[in-house]
Amino acid sequence: MAKGLSGLDGLITERELLGHAGQCEIFLWVNKWQYSPMAQTLFDKYGGVPVVTRIVRDFYKRVMRRPNLRRYFEEVPLERLIHHQIRFVSMAMGKPPLNYSDAGLHAAHASRGITKASFDLMIALFIDALVAEDIEPDDIEQIVSVLRARQSVVVTK
Numbered sequence: 001m002a003k004g005l006s007g008l009d010g011l012i013t014e015r016e017l018l019g020h021a022g023q024c025e026i027f028l029w030v031n032k033w034q035y036s037p038m039a040q041t042l043f044d045k046y047g048g049v050p051v052v053t054r055i056v057r058d059f060y061k062r063v064m065r066r067p068n069l070r071r072y073f074e075e076v077p078l079e080r081l082i083h084h085q086i087r088f089v090s091m092a093m094g095k096p097p098l099n100y101s102d103a104g105l106h107a108a109h110a111s112r113g114i115t116k117a118s119f120d121l122m123i124a125l126f127i128d129a130l131v132a133e134d135i136e137p138d139d140i141e142q143i144v145s146v147l148r149a150r151q152s153v154v155v156t157k
Contacts (some may be wrong), residue, residue, distance in 0.1 A: 041094025059129040092146035106153040117157045
């Protein structure tokens, strides 16, 4: 596990995030996976990929310090997981969604046996990472609401 942790400080580029170099229309979260065009997203407000990358890497450092959470990530390539989470958090902050269907999210998490208590602890650690990056409280609420909306497809125990 220590080998995977050493990669927690790197940055992902916007090109890697989007999977292409093209510009995407800017969107803002409106209602459970629906988006509408807006002038600025939380993703843009806070600085885009570099900030999201720091948030996600800080979050996983916090998670990996907790044996009861770290167990969910055994045998998972940490860097791949971090890149996936950067894309997901970017979407939660207003970037256009990739393919995050309920069925896909459930399939990715079903074998992990995630409990509600573990989900809640991960949300708390994610909030701590957002606070550490000076994200405003109202914006934290908006971002975390996207994550909490996925609880029923992620929690299986």
